[in-house]
Amino acid sequence: MRLRILTPGATTNKVIATIAVLGAAAAIAGLGTFATFTSSTSTSHTIASGTLSLTSGPVNRLGTGASLIAAGDSMQRAIDLNYAGSVDMGSATLTTSASTSSALDTDTTDGLRLAIDKCSVAWTESGPPYTYTCGGSVSTVLASQPLIGSNVGLSNLTLTAGTTDHLRVTVTLPSTAGNAFQNLSSTVGYTFTGVQRAGTSQ
């Protein structure tokens, strides 16, 4: 008999409990779904980095050697430096090194000396042996100094992206070079390095 009376009560409790659980779930789901309103808007932006490029040519006679030079002789070679990137250079340097070395490049007093000039237009070449004349204005890029140097600063270059500097490299064996410089050989490499301009606001 007790069981009969208690059974409906237990069922009621279960129903109530179920409603409670459902209600709680609905409350949580409702609050979770509609917690906030948002509004969005967007904008886009394309950013491109520039390029820095230092190339030589079409004129480049630096690879042309000279033989049987004597004290007081000089060799002229032309080279075009192109600033081919989209970013201007701020400065340029030259590093020269000898892969085959002799007193011609190691003697800084009587050994080979280097000077570089720039012509506002392309150099007019004659020879060989090569010599050059400038139909425009000439400016000094590097005053005479010992042939071998590291990161030597160059002056009066344009350095502007999309332009070309026409250079003439002159290597001279001083007239003071003695007999000790006879029958020697050096192979020299030239490396021009450009450094970008200072940072700006674009």
Add this chain to the structure above:
Amino acid sequence: MPLLGHSGRRGRPGQLLASTALLVGAAGLTALGLCAGFANASPPAAGGHHPRLSVTPRALAPVGALAPGDRAERTLELRYRGAGRFTAVMLRMRSRNNSVLNSATRPGLHLTIERCSRRWTRKGRTKAYVCRGKHWSVLKAIRLSGERRFTLRHLSRLPGKTDHLRFTMSLPRTADNGLQGRISRMVYRFTGVAAR
């Protein structure tokens, strides 16, 4: 009587349970009802009852030939329309393309956001902007890498107001040659969270 007494003793937990169920059920219905009210309201994009965000321009002027040490400044206007105010404004940024400029491991692009109480003005004939009013930092310099989200600070967030922002993109001086000739296509998404 034993039965009644027995029933009476068990009646209190039952009533308690019923009351709890009713309360929870009512709370659930209330929540749903409230939410239904929100749901029935005009959506933020169409109605004027809720705050909305808009930004101009939709595309910032592109930056070309950025070099290490360079910075590019762009201004934009963030407008708050409709009624009510936002409790927060978030910025989500992502790159549309996989660019090394947005690399997390290399010194790539950085972004800074500032706000001016007045419209930003050009600094002479340069491409830089200056603030001739009160000035705030909205977002300190962060790296433009991957998909990221930030809460913006010092915005007005008031209906009818416009925040004048300056975006400054920069490429660190330490950026190497590997970053030359690259393109980054960024999308900046502003999201305002409305006050309830």
